[in-house]
Amino acid sequence: xxxxxxxxxxxxxxxxxxxxxxxxxxxxxxxxxxxxxxxxxxxxxxxxxxxxxxxxxxxxxxxxxxxxxxxxxxxxxxxxxxxxxxxxxxxxxxxxxxxxxxxxxxxxxxxxxxxxxxxxxxxxxxxxxxxxxxxxxxxxxxxxxxxxxxxxxxxxxxxxxxxxxxxxxxxxxxx
Amino acid sequence: xxxxxxxxxxxxxxxxxxxxxxxxxxxxxxxxxxxxxxxxxxxxxxxxxxxxxxxxxxxxxxxxxxxxxxxxxxxxxxxxxxxxxxxxxxxxxxxxxxxxxxxxxxxxxxxxxxxxxxxxxxxxxxxxxxxxxxxxxxxxxxxxxxxxxxxxxxxxxxxxxxxxxxxxxxxxxxxxxxxxxxxxxxxxxxxxxxxxxxxxxxxxxxxxxxxxxxxxxxxxxxxxxxxxxxxxxxxxxxxxxxxxxxxxxxxxxxxxxxxxxxxxxxxxxxxxxxxxxxxxxxxxxxxxxxxxxxxxxxxxxxxxxxxxxxxxxxxxxxxxxxxxxxxxxxxxxxxxxxxxxx
Numbered sequence: 001x002x003x004x005x006x007x008x009x010x011x012x013x014x015x016x017x018x019x020x021x022x023x024x025x026x027x028x029x030x031x032x033x034x035x036x037x038x039x040x041x042x043x044x045x046x047x048x049x050x051x052x053x054x055x056x057x058x059x060x061x062x063x064x065x066x067x068x069x070x071x072x073x074x075x076x077x078x079x080x081x082x083x084x085x086x087x088x089x090x091x092x093x094x095x096x097x098x099x100x101x102x103x104x105x106x107x108x109x110x111x112x113x114x115x116x117x118x119x120x121x122x123x124x125x126x127x128x129x130x131x132x133x134x135x136x137x138x139x140x141x142x143x144x145x146x147x148x149x150x151x152x153x154x155x156x157x158x159x160x161x162x163x164x165x166x167x168x169x170x171x172x173x174x175x
Numbered sequence: 176x177x178x179x180x181x182x183x184x185x186x187x188x189x190x191x192x193x194x195x196x197x198x199x200x201x202x203x204x205x206x207x208x209x210x211x212x213x214x215x216x217x218x219x220x221x222x223x224x225x226x227x228x229x230x231x232x233x234x235x236x237x238x239x240x241x242x243x244x245x246x247x248x249x250x251x252x253x254x255x256x257x258x259x260x261x262x263x264x265x266x267x268x269x270x271x272x273x274x275x276x277x278x279x280x281x282x283x284x285x286x287x288x289x290x291x292x293x294x295x296x297x298x299x300x301x302x303x304x305x306x307x308x309x310x311x312x313x314x315x316x317x318x319x320x321x322x323x324x325x326x327x328x329x330x331x332x333x334x335x336x337x338x339x340x341x342x343x344x345x346x347x348x349x350x351x352x353x354x355x356x357x358x359x360x361x362x363x364x365x366x367x368x369x370x371x372x373x374x375x376x377x378x379x380x381x382x383x384x385x386x387x388x389x390x391x392x393x394x395x396x397x398x399x400x401x402x403x404x405x406x407x408x409x410x411x412x413x414x415x416x417x418x419x420x421x422x423x424x425x426x427x428x429x430x431x432x433x434x435x436x437x438x439x440x441x442x443x444x445x446x447x448x449x450x451x452x453x454x455x456x457x458x459x460x461x462x463x464x465x466x467x468x469x470x471x472x473x474x475x476x477x478x479x480x481x482x483x484x485x486x487x488x489x490x491x492x493x494x495x496x497x498x499x500x501x502x503x504x505x506x507x508x509x510x511x512x513x514x515x516x517x
Contacts, residue, residue, distance in 0.1 A: 017419070017422050017426075017459070017462070017463045017466055018463075019459065019460050019463055020426065020429045020433075020455065020456035020459040020460065022429075022433055022452055022456055024436065024449055024452065024453075026436055026437065026439065026445055028439070028440050028441070028442055028445055029436075029442070029445040029446070029449060030442045030445065030446050031446070031449060043442055044440075060442055060443075062442075062446075090443075127443075128442060128443050128446040129443055130442075130443065
């Protein structure tokens with residue numbers, strides 16, 4: 001029996017293993033969006049839809065530093081889409097849910113998000129997370145663009161500005 | 176003048192007196208070399224068999240008729256014995272002569288001790304001439320009782336083998352019988368297999384070590400190198416196995432995360448998956464390289480083990496220059512020479 005067991009020794013050296021080959025080319029991978037972090041971008045960056053359809057688009061932060069509040073100035077084509085609602089994302093979620101204020105005025109959507117401090121922290125940890133999800137409805141055909149306005153800003157717990165190097169764009173195509 | 180004659184006579188008388196007290200040692204030593212193979216035992220313990228065989232060796236050695244080969248040298252050739260445990264393992268002429276040639280002796284003694292009922296032992300021995308390739312004599316003795324009696328019988332056998340008369344002091348309660356020569360006692364075989372051509376020892380050792388490293392060396396009684404090769408390869412095999420399991424774990428992690436990455440749409444998830452994929456891929460590559468290195472080292476040691484098994488295995492005289500191949504050292508050109516012949 002022991003001799004039979006010894007016969008397995010040569011087989012151990014015949015174990016074939018292939019090297020892991022991979023291609024990290026997922027178009028939704030933030031690394032493939034061609035933005036310099038820290039950055040803000042729309043996810044998905046392009047939406048192909050039809051008229052009178054509700055769509056959801058996430059306002060995403062890429063490798064953001066810790067922040068306590070944000071003013072997201074979103075510019076959209078108010079002849080093509082209307083804003084239905086805004087829901088805060090996980091970026092400002094701690095033990096408490098974040099506070100959110102939305103002001104929508106003819107193509108300019110101002111979203112104010114605040115981290116509600118708890119015993120452990122008074123700001124978010126930062127990273128790559130969704131800041132908020134905006135629900136839109138298409139009202140006419142054609143292409144429209146989504147942009148981050150110049151008033152977009154993030155601040156940390158000390159009320160210092162959080163650096164953002166790059167901003168992404170979004171496209172909505174109504175057919 | 177008379178004084179001189181008296182002196183000469185006295186000198187002669189003194190010489191005679193001195194000579195009367197001097198014993199001249201006469202040696203019958205023939206210069207023939209003799210190997211006593213380990214006796215086979217039936218119903219007798221191994222240590223006792225070893226002891227009795229050694230007693231026979233020592234007794235023959237003391238009689239100084241033969242140059243008896245040392246036990247260690249004789250046992251080196253243990254590999255040439257048939258492997259079965261059934262007794263009379265090397266009982267026929269061919270086997271004994273073969274072994275005698277390997278041991279480079281002129282005579283070989285093979286024998287067995289069987290235990291009968293009522294503590295009665297039957298000792299059988301054969302003297303083979305290697306040079307003449309024939310059995311010279313066969314001895315059979317009965318002994319009853321204790322180990323001392325067996326030792327006595329072995330001493331008697333030593334006298335028989337040496338061709339000397341057994342002294343009276345040993346002839347108490349003895350039953351020594353010279354028996355007729357029986358040439359063709361075959362070994363008991365469990366299976367009726369056809370007779371395959373004999374494989375040269377070197378080739379057999381090489382084949383064994385090729386299949387299981389170290390086994391050839393162990394077979395030719397080079398146990399330490401054999402266990403060394405076996406242990407080294409086993410250790411490397413174990414290391415390869417452990418690495419393979421680790422590789423397998425890393426590969427599973429890689430596949431799971433890579434599939435999730437390819438199907439995923441959430442940037443946060445993709446962002447985290449990316450780093451995991453890179454880490455797992457790196458791990459699989461690392462383990463793979465390690466396994467390849469182990470394979471390389473193991474293969475090298477394996478080859479060395481095969482060559483070593485071939486070199487340390489004793490050469491069979493009947494194969495030298497007749498078939499297969501051989502490596503020999505030629506002192507005239509100070510080189511190893513590779514010979515083959517089919």
